[in-house]
Amino acid sequence: MTADIIESDTPRLRLRQWRDRDLAPFFELAGDPQVMEFLLPLPTRADSDAAVARTRSRIAENGWGFWAVEHKASGEFMGFTGLNSPAAELPFSPCVEIGWRFARKWWGHGYASEAARAALQVGFGQLGLREIVAFTAWNNTRSSAVMERIGMKEDEDGAFDHPLVPEGHALRRHRLYRIARPQG
Structure with missing residues (x-):
């Protein structure tokens, strides 16, 4: 079954379904050790393309997911933002x-926060979710800062060891953030 695909625009960004032309810049992003500092492992091109295929499939099935983010003024692929039901x-x-x-080129301009706010609007407005979570490796201060800028609060009792990160690995311990659907 295929769902109607939800897409979203902000003043500077377009959150959309992935296109074949996104594969190469996504692989470049996924191969950047600085971008992937808190994620495991650096993928091969086949792994990167397979991840995009899975993401496209989830969006086609549900209508939502981790959307490709496009810079409206230039038409360039920037990365992704969106919502996901974790398999783990x-x-x-x-x-x-x-x-x-x-991609690092886009860091420091508020794009992640802008795109994340659009994803929250879809989640709460169109999908009717009551809560959305985010989690990241304990020492990933950049992602934690975005979570806080979009109104998420750290769950003080929510620290956990991520089951997909090997025991003893420096990235295993994660922080949990939450945000509830606004009332009113």
Whole structure:
């Protein structure tokens, strides 16, 4: 079954379904050790393309997911932002998470926060979600800062060891953030 695909625009960005032309810049982004500092591991091109195929499939099935983010003025692929139901069994499952990843070229301009706010609007407005979570490696201060800028609050009791990160690895410990649908 195929759902109607939800897309979203902000003043500077377009959150949309992935296109074949996104594959090469996504692989470049995913191969940047600085972008991937808190993620495991650096993918091969086949792994990167397979991740995009899975993401496209989820969007086609659900109508939403981790959308490709396009810079409206230039038409360039920037990265992704969106919503996802994690496949891993997490201590707070079932849940819908918000996530993002942008090429370094786009860092420091508020794009991640702008795109994430649009994803939250879809989640709360169109999908009617009651809560959205986010999580990141304990020491990923850049992502934690975005989470806080978009109104998420750290769950003080929510620290957890991510089950997909090997035991003893420096990135295993994660922080959990939450945001509830606004009342009114």
